[in-house]
Amino acid sequence: MLFCSVTYILKITAIRIIGNKSQDSGIAEMEELPVPHNIKISNITCDSFKISWEMDSKSKDRITHYFIDLNKKENKNSNKFKHKDVPTKLVAKAVPLPMTVRGHWFLSPRTEYTVAVQTASKQVDGDYVVSEWSEIIEFCTADYSKVHLTQLLEKAEVISGRMLKFSVFYRNQHKEYFDYIREHHGNAMQPSVKDNSGSHGSPISGKLEGIFFSCSTEFNTGKPPQDSPYGRYRFEIAAEKLFNPNTNLYFGDFYCMYTAYHYVILVIAPVGSPGDEFCKLRLPQLNSKDNKFLTCAEEDGVLVYHHAQDVILEVIYTDPVDLSLGTVAEITGHQLMSLSTANAKKDPSCKTCNISVGR
DSSP, rough: OOOOOOOOOOOGGGGBOOOOSSSSSHHHSOOOOOOOOOEESSSSSSEEEEEEEESSSSGGGGGGGGEEEEEEETTTTTTTSOHHHHHEEEEOOOOSSSEEETTTTTTOTTTTEEEEEEEEEEOOTTOEEEEOOOOOEEEEEOOOOHHHHHHHHHHHHHHOOOEEOOOOOEEEEEEEHHHHHHHTTTTEOEEOOSSBBOOOOOTTTTTTTEEBBBBOOTEEEEEHHHHHHHSSEEEEEEEGGSSSTTTTEEEEEEEEEESOOOOEEEEEEETTSSSHHHHHHSSSOOOSSSSSEEEEEETEEEEEEEEEESEEEEEEEEEEEEEGGGGGEESSBBOOOOGGOTOBBBTTTOTTTSSSOOO
């Protein structure tokens, strides 16, 4: 079966449409063009889909083009970064169905759209005779695939910088958080669903359950910074208790928030755990001993840990973590709320951390 991509876009207002019933007697005598029905959407990716439909055979041989009316479905969770000035009326030559519609300039990942179709017949003077519009159907584009995430990974590697040694992972929260964990969860921090911060197409946003940790250190001390955007109390745990030969490491995202700082999200999952199975299907796996972001390698019989200096790492651990495995203490620095990434939206114009698919 043949497939065809929509390779050009025109504003529908720029096309002179004369409809099925024209005052021109020559056109008025033509039979009406068939109206598409039973529209089906398949093979959906983050920036493409295949579309097919049924239509009566009557006057089918007169069809030269298809008009596709594609619009983002407006709702409170819609992608606010979709370019508003890009037309969504697509014009394609009539080809065997299904037809592939592809374009990162008008399709965004994980976004709901509506679509309707017309058949059209181009006349010798350049005008179009068109059918009635089909029914409107809805669909949602997909998340980034491993291929797209690998492209993000490669861009992140370029700016990761040299590796610095570290020894602990840490998690900052308010005192009430740790009190609640002790009282209601038997002293164990529980995984929760990741928020929608970062790339709009990230397959972990709103789906992966885990616990956020940091591992960045101050260049001059080699220790965690005393400031935090998330709370004045810090849980510290030895790195080997979360990241070791019994865990797998995955790349999750690369983004910025209209600042010079760039963030890399990594996922650590115990081998064979539900989190590990989730990530295997969706995320690029990293070599724990040799990558540009976070490493765990044995030296003289001891596990030694390094993190990238020039990106801020956000590490998600996918299993519960008992507070007894580490320590909780108040930090002496400030709570820098401006550095919080909670539900932060990615800058879609940054050339450093964006790829050529929907943002």
